[in-house]
Amino acid sequence: MGGKQFLGESDLAATLAEALPYVSRYLGKTIVVKLGGSALGQHDTTIEDVVICHRLGIRIVLVHGGGNAISQWLKRVGKEPRFVKGLRVTDDETMELVIMTLAGQVNKQLVAELQRFGGHAVGLCGLDGGLLRARSVDPELGRVGEVYAVDLTPLQALTEAGYIPVVAPIALGDDGQSLNLNADTAAAELAATLRAAKAIFLTDVPGVLDAEHKLLSALTASQVRSLIAEGVISGGMIPKVEACLRALAGVERSHIIDGRVAHALIRELFTDRGVGTMITAELDRRPADENQEADVATDHAELART
Numbered sequence: 001m002g003g004k005q006f007l008g009e010s011d012l013a014a015t016l017a018e019a020l021p022y023v024s025r026y027l028g029k030t031i032v033v034k035l036g037g038s039a040l041g042q043h044d045t046t047i048e049d050v051v052i053c054h055r056l057g058i059r060i061v062l063v064h065g066g067g068n069a070i071s072q073w074l075k076r077v078g079k080e081p082r083f084v085k086g087l088r089v090t091d092d093e094t095m096e097l098v099i100m101t102l103a104g105q106v107n108k109q110l111v112a113e114l115q116r117f118g119g120h121a122v123g124l125c126g127l128d129g130g131l132l133r134a135r136s137v138d139p140e141l142g143r144v145g146e147v148y149a150v151d152l153t154p155l156q157a158l159t160e161a162g163y164i165p166v167v168a169p170i171a172l173g174d175d176g177q178s179l180n181l182n183a184d185t186a187a188a189e190l191a192a193t194l195r196a197a198k199a200i201f202l203t204d205v206p207g208v209l210d211a212e213h214k215l216l217s218a219l220t221a222s223q224v225r226s227l228i229a230e231g232v233i234s235g236g237m238i239p240k241v242e243a244c245l246r247a248l249a250g251v252e253r254s255h256i257i258d259g260r261v262a263h264a265l266i267r268e269l270f271t272d273r274g275v276g277t278m279i280t281a282e283l284d285r286r287p288a289d290e291n292q293e294a295d296v297a298t299d300h301a302e303l304a305r306t
Contacts, residue, residue: 018270018272019271022269022271023270026053026056026058026197026198027056027058028057029058029059029197030196030197031053031058031059031061031196031197031198031199032060032063032187032190032191032196032200032247033046033062033265034062034064034065034183034199034202035065035202036183036201036202036203036259045263045264046264046265047114048117048263049264049265049266050062050164051114051117051119051164053269059159061155061164061165061190061191062110062114062121062166062167063169063183063186063187063190064102064106064107064168065102065169066101066102069101070094070098070101073101074094074097079093084138084140086239087138087141087144087182088144089140089141089144090143090144090180094142094143094180095142095177095178095180098178099125099170099178102125102168103170106168107123107125107168110123111123120162120163120164121166122158122164122165124154124167124168125168125170126167126168126169126170126171126172126186127170127171129151130151130172131152131154132150132169132170132181132186132189133147133150133151133171133172133173134146134147134148134172134173134181135148135173135174136173136179143177143179144180145171146181146185147171147181147185147186150193152194155167155194167190169181169182169185169186171186182239184201185246187199187247188243188244188246188247188254189246191254192246192248192249192251193250194250195250196247196250197251197252197253198251198252198253198254198255199244199251199253199254200254200255200268201240201254201255201256201257202257202259202264202265203240203256203258204258204259204260205237205256206258206276207256207275208224208256208277208279215277216277217273217274217276217277217278218277218279219277219280220279220280220282221245221281222282224241224244224245241256244279248280248281253278253279254278255274255276255278255279256276256277257276258276264276
């Protein structure tokens, strides 16, 4: 018979035994998941995974990009996308399309898909409830912002009411105008302020690669900085790892994982090996008391990646 494959009793028991400590660890905790624009066309299992996590009692905050969709709309209206230092130049006309595309089309598509899989989701952007406040970073970039304040009230109200917040990376400027944000940066700021258990960045690459293009499963913050200085981490991976480092101001671990892999989010959260690259700060992980022993066991499993 084709179709689904079912686990035998011993395999099922082993799978549950591996997953349960992680489920227990993250129960009631917040995890920020950033779904990259480059992975937006391949996110079917990610949406399903988010709903599974939510049903298990994990509070998921989903932040999304949508750069490809914005570029497509710009071309439709005869406007060529422009980038400076990897950031989209956003004039007033482009900003209108950014709001329409991110807070409208992409955001509501994700909300609809979460609902289709049985989740309860609410879409919003940084303008709503003053969630994200930002200032312009460079006159050459136009209406592109850098976050300086986060008001968690809207997110806390939604998660406490049992909803999955779906956040579009648009912020409120000091003059009341909207500003375009890098989605990785927006996710990092939210994760750090929420003091989330994890920040997970889904993209279309396996993770951070070494000089021989082999996956680096675990890195510390200092190792990441060294790899950037050596030129091993370069190009589009730099803003992603920088977002991971920013998130570490409030989270225990940041991860970059391949959203093209089926159920990558579930594999990252509930298996010993995980997927992609895990980035941690240099911390003393010895338990403060006996009640932390289970968490330390899962710490060791994650940190033992090779």
